[in-house]
Amino acid sequence: ENAALLKAIIENAIDGIITINSHGIIESINPAACNLFQYSPGEVIGKNVSVLMPPPDKELHDGYINRYQNTGKAHIIGFGREVKGLKKDGSVFPFRLGVSEVQFSGRKIYTGFIHDLTREKEAEERLKDYA
Ligand code: HEM
Numbered sequence: 001e002n003a004a005l006l007k008a009i010i011e012n013a014i015d016g017i018i019t020i021n022s023h024g025i026i027e028s029i030n031p032a033a034c035n036l037f038q039y040s041p042g043e044v045i046g047k048n049v050s051v052l053m054p055p056p057d058k059e060l061h062d063g064y065i066n067r068y069q070n071t072g073k074a075h076i077i078g079f080g081r082e083v084k085g086l087k088k089d090g091s092v093f094p095f096r097l098g099v100s101e102v103q104f105s106g107r108k109i110y111t112g113f114i115h116d117l118t119r120e121k122e123a124e125e126r127l128k129d130y131a
Contacts, residue, residue, distance in 0.1 A: 016095075016114030022107070024065050033114055036095075038088035049112070054086045057090075077101055077110075082117065090103045093118050 010017055016033030020026055026044050028039040034040060038054050044051065050061045055124075068074060077082070087093065098113040 016112075016116075018049065018052075018112045018114065019102075020110050020112070022069065022109070024048050024050065024062055027109065035095075036087070036106075036114060036116055037085060052085055054084055054092050058086075072084065075105070085114070094121050 008021040013030055013032055016036050017028075018026060018033050019028045020123045024049055026049050029039075029041050035042070048062070050058045053061065064075070068077070072074050076097060080096060082094060083097045084092050085095055094117040096115040096117055098115075100108050100113075102111055109116055113120050
């Protein structure tokens with residue numbers, strides 16, 4: 001069945017996938033995102049996605065979403081961006097964030113795609129040491 005196939009794809013994706021509602025509240029999180037951020041689904045579903053980011057974005061993220069909803073001007077949707085995530089243990093890591101907007105059964109949700117850049121950034125830093 002199609003829904004079961006989609007679920008299997010999301011559950012086994014290499015990249016993290018998180019969905020939030022129009023208020024920034026986490027509605028779903030796949031295993032790859034759980035591993036990256038070190039949370040179980042039950043610890044973050046129902047919480048604001050801002051728990052997964054360091055300052056200053058943590059304090060500003062509700063405003064980012066509101067600004068987008070009021071102006072229609074996107075800064076990440078359609079472009080992607082490199083941002084910092086906050087793990088449960090307090091450590092910060094870089095990742096590529098893509099966000100898409102989905103109209104789902106009459107309401108708006110956002111899907112975030114999370115591609116860890118920790119290893120790439122470390123390699124970049126090592127290369128700089130040679131320069
Ligand atoms: C906007 C940071 C996760 C949904 C933004 C902006 C930043 C940001 C910097 C744009 C601010 C601006 O230039 O005005 C972060 C960080 C995250 C994170 C650091 C780390 C966890 C997510 C996730 C989702 C999401 C997982 C969706 C599931 C949105 C939406 C907007 C936004 C809907 C407004 C639309 C837009 O500007 O294109 N976020 N974000 N964010 N973010 Fe996040």
